[in-house]
Amino acid sequence: MGDIINGKILAEDFKQKIKAQIDEAVSKGYRVPCLATIVVGNDGGSIYYANNQKKLCDKLGLKNRSIFLEETIDEKDLILLIKELNEDNTVDGIMLQVPLPKNLNEEEITNLISPYKDVDGLTDFNNGKFYKGKKAFVPCTPRSVMHLIKSTGMDISGKNAVVIGRSNIVGKPVTQLLLNENATVTVCHSRTKDLKSVCKNADILVVAMGKPKFIDDSYIKEGAVVIDVGTSSVDGKICGDVDFDKVINIASHLTPVPGGVGSVTTTLLIKNTCEAWEKNVY
Amino acid sequence: MGDIINGKILAEDFKQKIKAQIDEAVSKGYRVPCLATIVVGNDGGSIYYANNQKKLCDKLGLKNRSIFLEETIDEKDLILLIKELNEDNTVDGIMLQVPLPKNLNEEEITNLISPYKDVDGLTDFNNGKFYKGKKAFVPCTPRSVMHLIKSTGMDISGKNAVVIGRSNIVGKPVTQLLLNENATVTVCHSRTKDLKSVCKNADILVVAMGKPKFIDDSYIKEGAVVIDVGTSSVDGKICGDVDFDKVINIASHLTPVPGGVGSVTTTLLIKNTCEAWEKNVY
Structure with missing residues (x-):
């Protein structure tokens, strides 16, 4: 039975640091x-x-x-x-x-x-810098994915990472961030043949396909870290792309939906705002 | 025995089209x-x-x-x-x-x-647009790689492509261009473990590592299209990353060095210049 990666606890940690930083600024x-x-x-x-x-x-x-x-x-x-x-x-x-x-x-x-001031990394200018590996504002969802992976303590360098999805807001920037950490990264999508065997080789699996509960345990390498970016609405409830109850038995770490990736994103937006502010104020 | 992909012939084809276009403009x-x-x-x-x-x-x-x-x-x-x-x-x-x-x-x-006017795609602005999948000037070496792959007649969609190297001028933009064509793309680099087995699974292999003759036939899937972007100087001669004499026996198509990727790049720069000009003149 793997561990649940708790996005709320991670977010809470960031929030406390931000609060402390702002309290200090106010006191000064x-x-x-x-x-x-x-x-x-x-x-x-x-x-x-x-x-x-x-x-x-x-x-x-x-x-x-x-x-x-x-x-x-x-x-x-x-x-x-x-x-x-x-x-x-x-x-x-x-x-x-x-x-x-x-x-x-x-x-x-x-x-x-x-x-x-582009704290959600929307502009072409920030995108260009980011994909060249330079310091830039990065959209908050991919940043959240990386923080969640790192929170497991895994050493990403040299690991096989598989990203399902190639969107501008998740798949592509996550790929870039994983490369920055020296993972070997495979990008899969709707045209990928034999998705299962590609995923079975992943030490890190990031799923952003928008298909509720599509990824079950047959896609997972034993001990993998699995990050579920899916947020579909099923019968009025938010549901991820990963079949949680099956995958938790084989993964070493898995994010829940809700309570995973989405729990961190707004906090990261505030964190980016604080970083922009630091440059203006200090 | 595979086919040699002749960059000079491909470049000649582009040159003739450019010449015809300019002759026509002059006549008008x-x-x-x-x-x-x-x-x-x-x-x-x-x-x-x-x-x-x-x-x-x-x-x-x-x-x-x-x-x-x-x-x-x-x-x-x-x-x-x-x-x-x-x-x-x-x-x-x-x-x-x-x-x-x-x-x-x-x-x-x-x-x-x-x-x-950024015909070599150097600016962050063009990079940002490019990585979002929008129309933008793209550096000429990755464009050359794609033209050479397409010149073989291979249908890229759904194929396993492996890119060795993650530089801003080759590896990253080639990855993006292959994704645009619906390949499943794996990016490898110096930290990749078991490079050989990853490459062995590649229908398309793009090599940009800067290690003369490093890739021999033991890395190649039978029938693969292999593009050699390496240009090292060995004993005063330009030499690629692929051991040509060994790999040509197992690949379906292979670019030589010199006479491959590099033969097309300057022509593509001129092609980009003509595209910029078309917008200004017509």
Whole structure:
């Protein structure tokens, strides 16, 4: 029986460090970090995440400017808002919730965010730096995956890692981060032949395919670390891509859904905001 | 006995198409494309490549502005030059030969090149777009690798591809390009354990490790397509990473060194310059 990797405990550890850092800054008379969150339209996920960010900012002592805009907003006004936030010295991080409504040019607009305030790593500028192996803001989900793997104490160097999924927000950046840690990385996807035998060879398996409970124990090498990035809704409940009850018997470590990857991401966004703030304040 | 993939023939095919395109533009009274090549200092490789670019521009009917600068140039003057070339409507492509002398901030300077004239894909902006799977200028060596694989007629989708090397100029972009074509891609490097068994499973093997003749037939799956990106100098001769005489007996297709990947790169730089020019002229 493997160990459950508890995302909530990991997040709690980060939160305590952030809180301590901000308490210290306040005691020294510095201004506290500020995250600006922009939601355009009525996307349920975006509103949910924005509210979570606000709650966590409140809890840890950061300022949060939550800006909710009508779906019908003129593109020019949104651009103007981003430019104002870029130039505002009291704002450290800008989180533009995507997807934007279809009438807005998402790529062009996200690229207007100052790379120094782009705390979710949305801009091409930060992406380019990241894939060259340079310091840059990295989207929070792949960062969460890496923190969860490292929390097991595994030495990643030289291990066989398999990533299922090649999306811009999970598969590709996770691949890059695993390479940075000297894993041998195989990227699989819908066109991969004999997925099972590839996975069976994985010391580290990161699953981001969006197929509820697709990966059972027949895909797992004994003792593997398995990270489940899937979040499908099944019968009103959030469900991962991994069949937890079967895989926990053969993996050495496995993340639950919920309570795994997703439990850490908002905290990492706040952590990125604090890193941007440190450069502005200290 | 496998087939030799002839880079020179592939390059010749591209050259003829470029020449025809430019002849047609001239006959219509359009201005011809112009590539500006900047060399700073006395790096032998940089001067060699710059001269090759000039020769090929002359041959195909493009303009070439070769700019040779002293190693001691003031950074501000180099920055000014790039800004002037960015704004010059008669220049379509800017090729800054790297590495720059150590006293210059290479990263900052390359990022000043207009992304629309960055025909060798050096800027973070183009890198960011590229890794998101969007249209962008891609460095010419990985593009050459892909053209050589495709020239064999192989259907890449679903194939197992193994890339040895994870550099920013070869391994990482080749991985991305193979994923774009729906290959299952494994990235190997110096820390990979049991490289041989990983390679033995490759339908497509791209080798960029910089170890002369390291890969012999014991690494090759029968019928594999093998692309050798290595260019080491051994006893005054250019030599690849693949032991050609042994591997040609088991691979279905193999690139020679010289005469393989390197034979196509300069032509692809000119091709990129023409693509930039098309957008400006048509």
